[in-house]
Amino acid sequence: MATDQEPVLGIDLGTTNSACAVVRDGRASVVRRGDDRIIPSVVAAMSDGRWLVGTRAKKRRSVDPVNVIYSSKRLIGRRFGSAEVQEMRQRVPYRIVEGKNEAIMIEAGGKVVSAVEVAAHVLTYLRQMAEEALGRRVRRSVIAVPANFTDSQRSATRIAARLAGLDVIRVINEPTAAALAYGYIEDTDRVIAVYDFGGGTFDVTILQITRNVFEVLATSGEMFLGGDDIDEAILGLMVGAFEQQHGISLRDNPVALERLRAVAEQVKIQLSSQSGAAVHVEEVLPGQRSDLDFSLREADLRPYVDPIVRRTIPVCQDALRCAGLSPHQVDEIVLVGGTTRLPHVRSIVEETFGKKPQTSINPMSVVAVGAAIQGAALMGSLVPMADGGVSAPSAAASAVLLDVVPRSLGVHTLGGYVDFIIERNSAIPLEQTRFFTTTTDNQRFVRIQVCQGEDEVFENNLKLGELVLSGLRDAPRGEVTVAVTFEINADGLLEVRAMDKETGQQQVATMRVLGGLDDQEIEQMATRMASAGPGPSSRGGTVVSR
Amino acid sequence: MPTKNELREHLHALQAGLSSMTYYEFLGVRPSSDYVAIRDAYYDRAQQLHPDRFVAFGAGSLQRSAYAVYKRISEAFSVLSDPHLRVAYDEARLGGAHRLDDVARARRRSPQERQLSNNFARIYFRAAVKKLERGLLRAAWIDVQLGLSLEDAPVLRELENRIITHPEGPASLQAEVFR
Numbered sequence: 001m002a003t004d005q006e007p008v009l010g011i012d013l014g015t016t017n018s019a020c021a022v023v024r025d026g027r028a029s030v031v032r033r034g035d036d037r038i039i040p041s042v043v044a045a046m047s048d049g050r051w052l053v054g055t056r057a058k059k060r061r062s063v064d065p066v067n068v069i070y071s072s073k074r075l076i077g078r079r080f081g082s083a084e085v086q087e088m089r090q091r092v093p094y095r096i097v098e099g100k101n102e103a104i105m106i107e108a109g110g111k112v113v114s115a116v117e118v119a120a121h122v123l124t125y126l127r128q129m130a131e132e133a134l135g136r137r138v139r140r141s142v143i144a145v146p147a148n149f150t151d152s153q154r155s156a157t158r159i160a161a162r163l164a165g166l167d168v169i170r171v172i173n174e175p176t177a178a179a180l181a182y183g184y185i186e187d188t189d190r191v192i193a194v195y196d197f198g199g200g201t202f203d204v205t206i207l208q209i210t211r212n213v214f215e216v217l218a219t220s221g222e223m224f225l226g227g228d229d230i231d232e233a234i235l236g237l238m239v240g241a242f243e244q245q246h247g248i249s250l251r252d253n254p255v256a257l258e259r260l261r262a263v264a265e266q267v268k269i270q271l272s273s274q275s276g277a278a279v280h281v282e283e284v285l286p287g288q289r290s291d292l293d294f295s296l297r298e299a300d301l302r303p304y305v306d307p308i309v310r311r312t313i314p315v316c317q318d319a320l321r322c323a324g325l326s327p328h329q330v331d332e333i334v335l336v337g338g339t340t341r342l343p344h345v346r347s348i349v350e351e352t353f354g355k356k357p358q359t360s361i362n363p364m365s366v367v368a369v370g371a372a373i374q375g376a377a378l379m380g381s382l383v384p385m386a387d388g389g390v391s392a393p394s395a396a397a398s399a400v401l402l403d404v405v406p407r408s409l410g411v412h413t414l415g416g417y418v419d420f421i422i423e424r425n426s427a428i429p430l431e432q433t434r435f436f437t438t439t440t441d442n443q444r445f446v447r448i449q450v451c452q453g454e455d456e457v458f459e460n461n462l463k464l465g466e467l468v469l470s471g472l473r474d475a476p477r478g479e480v481t482v483a484v485t486f487e488i489n490a491d492g493l494l495e496v497r498a499m500d501k502e503t504g505q506q507q508v509a510t511m512r513v514l515g516g517l518d519d520q521e522i523e524q525m526a527t528r529m530a531s532a533g534p535g536p537s538s539r540g541g542t543v544v545s546r
Numbered sequence: 547m548p549t550k551n552e553l554r555e556h557l558h559a560l561q562a563g564l565s566s567m568t569y570y571e572f573l574g575v576r577p578s579s580d581y582v583a584i585r586d587a588y589y590d591r592a593q594q595l596h597p598d599r600f601v602a603f604g605a606g607s608l609q610r611s612a613y614a615v616y617k618r619i620s621e622a623f624s625v626l627s628d629p630h631l632r633v634a635y636d637e638a639r640l641g642g643a644h645r646l647d648d649v650a651r652a653r654r655r656s657p658q659e660r661q662l663s664n665n666f667a668r669i670y671f672r673a674a675v676k677k678l679e680r681g682l683l684r685a686a687w688i689d690v691q692l693g694l695s696l697e698d699a700p701v702l703r704e705l706e707n708r709i710i711t712h713p714e715g716p717a718s719l720q721a722e723v724f725r
């Protein structure tokens with residue numbers, strides 16, 4: 001494989017943390033800056049107009065919570081009115097507001113930015129970190145997204161990458177990336193369960209590998225279940241201990257709570273490898289004699305952790321049921337996400353599937369590694385030969401990932417129902433055309449609303465967008481035919497076109513994505529990003545200014 | 547192992563055949579081939595001609611050809627791997643068609659079928675419903691069991707129940723089935 005080729009950055013843009021990796025000389029390695037390999041997906045707006053990204057931004061949570069944007073992956077590519085976004089508005093201290101076209105905007109540091117821009121800041125940070133580590137420009141990337149990401153979420157992620165100066169050669173599913181990192185691409189067919197327990201979300205995906213072809217059989221998850229819940233439990237114990245030591249309640253002191261929450265996370269992390277942890281926190285209430293001494297044994301934490309972890313069991317069972325499999329038919333279990341470091345999580349996984357999970361790759365970087373491997377496979381898929389020709393390497397060296405459509409796609413029809421055009425689980429890329437006729441006399445235009453989901457009733461699905469084809473010729477109803485084509489490319493991105501074949505000239509309309517950004521907005525964001533100034537290398541740290 | 551030129555030729559031959567080659571020719575199988583042969587041919591084609599194989603060349607005409615060809619490969623597989631669509635296609639082919647038209651390909655699923663995620667469980671479900679309509683209780687019951695072995699879904703359970711409680715000879719069905 002050509003070694004002087006520009007490396008492809010494999011990116012895991014996580015809800016809580018992000019990481020990136022590259023393949024060099026046939027070996028995948030996680031990109032690091034100093035000792036940091038895992039970058040908090042946190043962006044903080046400073047009063048002087050600068051943005052902080054990563055660990056330093058995360059530290060601002062206990063100082064200036066309203067201007068620190070975290071968990072923004074939960075917002076990207078969604079519509080403002082969606083239940084998830086409304087739930088987030090209740091949970092986070094920063095302000096989420098509605099933008100144009102139902103887009104999600106965030107107010108921080110006296111500015112209004114879109115969720116896409118926040119992701120772009122994190123991605124820029126990762127790109128610059130990689131460029132610094134590799135000593136060369138990095139342009140190309142493979143970016144991982146959750147298997148259940150919708151079309152809108154995938155396109156929004158792509159836009160963020162573009163804003164960050166990255167050319168995305170492939171969007172890959174996170175569980176598929178994790179399986180690739182473990183190299184399950186030989187000729188044997190297997191079923192793999194990917195158990196991903198992160199900071200705030202839990203996902204389980206059942207993958208089938210048949211002759212180097214990866215298929216997502218089922219994916220299931222809990223939107224709000226993760227390591228954060230364990231931190232919260234430990235925080236509760238700490239607040240109790242503080243009350244005992246000082247007779248003061250911290251319940252209404254968000255700044256102190258945020259500070260202790262960070263300590264609680266450290267305690268949890270220590271308890272994943274030790275049987276006990278003790279901490280001393282100075283001046284919980286600044287300027288007062290209010291030090292906290294707190295110690296916790298792993299055995300005493302278990303009763304709190306257990307019910308949280310057990311909530312993942314029915315989710316696993318649901319995924320298995322959808323895949324039509326019983327636990328013993330799963331050949332391998334791959335662990336992803338920091339929370340799977342807890343020994344108790346591993347024993348629950350073993351209990352659920354009846355076998356030990358794979359743990360040899362760090363669960364916090366396994367997705368980035370898999371994405372990097374896929375990037376290398378894509379770029380190195382044709383190898384130069386001595387005679388100047390090019391040959392394909394052995395199949396095992398580069399598997400082809402055949403993805404399927406995770407949810408059906410359809411259009412709104414009379415009476416509020418859905419006419420499905422692409423059925424879920426169809427292999428991509430694919431194209432499907434359907435013909436519609438006018439329903440009234442002299443109908444001048446048709447409005448085609450597109451949704452994603454399995455419900456017969458349009459409103460119960462996720463509405464993706466709509467397109468309007470106008471300028472139809474005057475004719476009695478039923479006489480004008482419009483062809484609507486759905487095309488899904490290899491990244492799983494949808495393009496919808498409507499065409500009127502009757503008017504000699506072919507007229508084409510393309511879908512406007514709800515919650516999406518128009519070209520002008522993307523342009524504006526690009527300008528803002530471009531003026532964000534020199535990267536971290538020349539600023540000696542984690543600052544992106546604008 | 548194909549060289550770049552061989553790959554390119556193969557690709558161009560298929561591209562030239564987009565307007566005339568049958569799905570069978572496209573996958574390199576015979577009209578008499580069974581499902582397993584068709585699936586294997588599809589995976590082989592995917593290994594060789596998936597657009598990902600051409601990414602390294604950049605977004606040129608080769609990649610566009612690969613994309614157009616590959617879309618037809620997946621269309622061919624989706625039709626030939628579905629018994630009902632394959633029958634419809636074979637009929638259309640007698641009339642001179644090389645492709646199954648869009649309307650026929652987008653055969654709608656019933657709301658019940660929609661609740662099944664396993665493609666084969668869905669095929670068994672559909673077959674069982676047909677057989678039940680024709681009063682073939684035992685054959686329907688077998689299809690339901692095959693479906694259930696792939697996906698333990700409520701719609702299949704309901705159908706099983708309808709067969710077992712069918713007024714016409716549930717006793718004989720039970721006797722035969724559980725003997």
Ligand SMILES: Nc1ncnc2c1ncn2[C@@H]1O[C@H](COP(=O)(O)OP(=O)(O)O)[C@@H](O)[C@H]1O
Pocket residue numbers: 013014015016017018197198199200201226227228265268269270272336337338339340341342363364
């Ligand atoms: N050694 C550890 N033991 C227990 N939990 C850990 C450990 N390391 C990280 N975590 C937790 O993992 C979570 C983050 O996991 P990560 O995979 O980065 O999440 P995400 O995919 O949501 O970005 C946090 O809750 C963090 O506290």
Ligand SMILES: [Mg+2]
Pocket residue numbers: 014015196198337367
């Ligand atoms: Mg993750």
